[in-house]
Amino acid sequence: MADIAFLLLIFFLVTTTMDVDTGISRKLPEKQDPNIEPPKLKEKNVFVVTVNRNNDILVNGDTYMQVTELRERVIKFIDNGAGLGNSIDGAEPAECTWCEGEKDPNSSDHPNKAIISLESDRGTSYGTYIAVQNELVGAYSVLRNRLSNKLYGRSFDELAKESDKDPKNESLKAKVEDIKKKYPQIISEAEPFK
Amino acid sequence: MPGISTASLPDIVFMLLFFFMVSTVMRETELKIKLKLPFATEVQKLERKSLVSYIYVGKVGDQTGDKIQLNDRIADVSDVKYFVFAERESHPEDEVPLLTTSIKADIESSVGTITDIKEELRNVDALKINYSTRKGDIQGNLKK
Numbered sequence: 001m002a003d004i005a006f007l008l009l010i011f012f013l014v015t016t017t018m019d020v021d022t023g024i025s026r027k028l029p030e031k032q033d034p035n036i037e038p039p040k041l042k043e044k045n046v047f048v049v050t051v052n053r054n055n056d057i058l059v060n061g062d063t064y065m066q067v068t069e070l071r072e073r074v075i076k077f078i079d080n081g082a083g084l085g086n087s088i089d090g091a092e093p094a095e096c097t098w099c100e101g102e103k104d105p106n107s108s109d110h111p112n113k114a115i116i117s118l119e120s121d122r123g124t125s126y127g128t129y130i131a132v133q134n135e136l137v138g139a140y141s142v143l144r145n146r147l148s149n150k151l152y153g154r155s156f157d158e159l160a161k162e163s164d165k166d167p168k169n170e171s172l173k174a175k176v177e178d179i180k181k182k183y184p185q186i187i188s189e190a191e192p193f194k
Numbered sequence: 195m196p197g198i199s200t201a202s203l204p205d206i207v208f209m210l211l212f213f214f215m216v217s218t219v220m221r222e223t224e225l226k227i228k229l230k231l232p233f234a235t236e237v238q239k240l241e242r243k244s245l246v247s248y249i250y251v252g253k254v255g256d257q258t259g260d261k262i263q264l265n266d267r268i269a270d271v272s273d274v275k276y277f278v279f280a281e282r283e284s285h286p287e288d289e290v291p292l293l294t295t296s297i298k299a300d301i302e303s304s305v306g307t308i309t310d311i312k313e314e315l316r317n318v319d320a321l322k323i324n325y326s327t328r329k330g331d332i333q334g335n336l337k338k
Contacts, residue, residue: 002204005211012214021246022237023296023326028316051305055336067332122306126251127335129305130232130325134332137236164241189312 024133029188045108047077047116051132053123067131074139077107078114078183085110098147098182111143111183119190136187143183151179227252227263232301233330240324245292247281248326249274251307252300260300260307271307274314298326301335 032038049070050058057065059073081099096110108114116136120129141156148156156179163172229252240246250263261268264277282290295315299308315323 002207005204005207009207009211009214012211012218016214016218021240021243021296021324021326022329023240023324024234024236025238025240025294025322025324028312028321028323030319030321031316067336120305120309122304122309124305125301126299126303126305126308127232127301129308130234130301130327131332131335133325134234134236134327141236 024130024137026133026187026189041115042109042113044106045113045115047074047108047114048119049116049132049136050119051121051124051128053121055125055128057128057132067128067135070132070135071139071142074116074136075142076101077116078111078139079143080104080107080114081110082107083109085112098150100146112181112186115186115188117188117190133187137185140183140185144179147182148175148179151175223248223250223263223266225250225263226266226268227254227261228300229298230301231298231326231328233332233334234325234327235329235332237327237329240294240296242292245285245289246294246296246324247277248296248298249277249311250298251303251311253303260303262307262311271310271314274311275318278315278318278320292322293320294322294324295320296324296326 048060050061052058057067057070059065059070065073079099079101080103081096081101082103082105083095084093085096086093099111101107118132118136144156148154148159152159152175156176159172159176159179163169163176166172227250229250251260252263253259254261254268262271262274263269264273269277278295281293285293297308297311312323315321
């Protein structure tokens with residue numbers, strides 16, 4: 001008896017794959033009508049990251065950078081808060097009161113105006129592309145966690161996880177949404193240059 | 195001193211057997227491409243696997259250029275939309291907006307191929323995507 005069970009056990013042991021799928025989730029922009037002009041953006045509100053075919057990273061068209069330096073620069077850019085943001089829920093445009101940045105007038109106005117544009121070449125390696133994406137998402141999660149720790153004494157990751165487990169808890173959900181609204185993830189993946 | 199009684203051995207083995215039988219997921223598609231996922235630290239778990247469809251990108255054997263694998267065969271970029279339609283067909287209507295496409299691309303594939311796929315997905319309004327990654331240090335992504 002035990003022999004047969006062992007045999008079956010070994011079969012299932014060998015065939016089992018217990019991989020959990022993980023990844024970076026992203027929502028693609030909807031297809032735009034080509035006749036509609038894209039909205040004009042102030043240059044200071046856009047942080048352009050360009051990755052060329054040699055996998056070099058160029059920021060705002062003038063500074064070469066290592067992947068490891070990227071996160072800090074992005075955080076500085078998003079968290080700058082020099083001016084008024086877009087109106088939230090129909091309220092008057094207001095300053096970013098939760099930002100801790102330098103309020104440099106030459107950098108972004110408000111987290112909900114700050115746009116990160118990721119340009120890449122067709123020949124860029126996927127590994128580098130993901131590394132850059134990872135740093136961009138990482139910058140946002142650092143900021144969200146910081147804000148969440150300050151407001152609710154817990155990290156945003158924890159809040160989001162708990163809210164996922166308990167979808168009926170409205171106050172928790174409101175907290176998560178609030179933080180998401182205060183640091184919205186605006187990453188634009190431009191079409192690569194040919 | 196008497197030896198350890200092995201009378202309960204079958205019970206233990208059966209228990210393990212049932213555990214593995216229940217937790218086993220048989221691999222549905224056979225990979226034809228070489229796949230080494232890139233690393234990332236800011237990863238999220240993909241919930242509800244039944245709503246996720248996979249597009250694989252990588253090299254076949256020693257051939258140059260990236261190939262796209264849908265289900266069990268190598269396909270062209272233009273087939274992606276039919277793949278999405280088929281995927282929608284097989285789910286009830288209320289689940290269609292929740293469908294996610296997971297792009298499992300090799301670490302060495304080029305961004306151009308991925309962009310072509312993303313463009314196709316945008317054309318058919320399959321906007322929820324996920325770049326599949328392994329958890330790990332991003333330094334592993336960079337070529338030495």
